[in-house]
Amino acid sequence: MSDAFGDAVRILSGSSRILAFTGAGISTESGIPDFRGPDGLWTKVDPEDFTISRYLANPELRRRGWRMHLEGRLWGARAQIEPNPGHHALVDLWRAGRLAGCVTQNIDGLHHKAGLPDAAVAELHGNVREVRCLDCDERWPTEEVLQRVEAGEEEPRCGSCGGIVKTMTVMFGEELPSGVLERAWVMAAAADAVVAIGSTLGVWPAAEIPFAAAKQGRPLVIINRGATEMDGLASVRIEGAAGVVLPALIDEILGNERPPRPTVPA
Ligand code: NAD
Ligand code: ZN
Numbered sequence: 001m002s003d004a005f006g007d008a009v010r011i012l013s014g015s016s017r018i019l020a021f022t023g024a025g026i027s028t029e030s031g032i033p034d035f036r037g038p039d040g041l042w043t044k045v046d047p048e049d050f051t052i053s054r055y056l057a058n059p060e061l062r063r064r065g066w067r068m069h070l071e072g073r074l075w076g077a078r079a080q081i082e083p084n085p086g087h088h089a090l091v092d093l094w095r096a097g098r099l100a101g102c103v104t105q106n107i108d109g110l111h112h113k114a115g116l117p118d119a120a121v122a123e124l125h126g127n128v129r130e131v132r133c134l135d136c137d138e139r140w141p142t143e144e145v146l147q148r149v150e151a152g153e154e155e156p157r158c159g160s161c162g163g164i165v166k167t168m169t170v171m172f173g174e175e176l177p178s179g180v181l182e183r184a185w186v187m188a189a190a191a192d193a194v195v196a197i198g199s200t201l202g203v204w205p206a207a208e209i210p211f212a213a214a215k216q217g218r219p220l221v222i223i224n225r226g227a228t229e230m231d232g233l234a235s236v237r238i239e240g241a242a243g244v245v246l247p248a249l250i251d252e253i254l255g256n257e258r259p260p261r262p263t264v265p266a
Pocket of ligand 1: 022023024025026027028029032033034035036037038040105106107108109125197198199200201202203223224225226227240241242243
């Protein structure tokens with residue numbers, strides 16, 4: 001492996017609590033496109049369709065969104081997606097007691113599906129597991145709402161107040177879910193090193209977490225395909241696929257410490 005890999009092993013072996021900061025790139029090997037990568041969604045759809053103002057103003061956009069969820073064409077909800085070796089490696093780190101937390105920009109739920117408990121994950125941009133009424137804040141499991149779409153409601157509304165409903169994912173122009181940024185800062189404060197995986201580190205305020213840690217002098221290891229906005233701040237940068245580099249790195253760091261993975265029933 002490269003010198004960068006050896007440097008990353010040395011840096012992270014000396015760390016007792018590592019913060020993982022993950023972006024869309026950790027999930028591309030599970031079949032979910034990222035936004036800003038070379039084959040990212042931005043090369044195919046209009047980013048404006050992901051703004052809250054357009055969602056509120058355009059019923060056709062909402063109908064299309066529900067249809068896409070129903071057909072499994074949007075990540076999460078009914079899409080048949082599975083965590084990949086990158087997600088599993090972070091679970092190994094957590095089982096070994098070496099993960100301060102996983103702060104993610106992803107909404108696909110794959111860190112949970114891989115086995116990280118709620119307490120170990122801060123989903124900065126929300127998730128697709130639940131739907132929320134934008135007027136009265138009532139909530140339902142997404143699956144329940146999709147069953148209504150399946151039964152013929154093209155654009156399901158809130159049963160209590162008639163308000164517009166939406167998955168609990170953060171669109172451009174929306175606030176982050178309350179409390180989640182605070183939880184992410186608590187995880188960051190407990191960490192003595194950060195590893196950022198599959199993110200351009202260019203979406204704020206999320207990117208402030210690795211930025212602040214690096215500015216405070218904690219080592220920042222970046223694993224990404226392509227440049228990121230914090231390459232200049234990184235202690236080391238590994239160019240490569242998250243699903244290959246991360247498991248290799250974590251295996252090296254844990255060595256004999258690596259706890260056996262439980263067998264998952266087929
Ligand atoms: P991004 O799209 O800005 O950047 C992803 C980066 O990962 C790119 O530099 C890309 O080249 C790199 N990459 C892609 N595949 C990789 C791989 N296998 N290994 C290593 N690197 C890889 O992602 P972002 O910075 O996370 O921002 C996009 C925003 O959109 C996020 O904030 C998130 O909320 C949302 N998003 C989420 C998902 C998801 O939940 N899986 C998917 C797309 C977008
Ligand atoms: Zn309501």
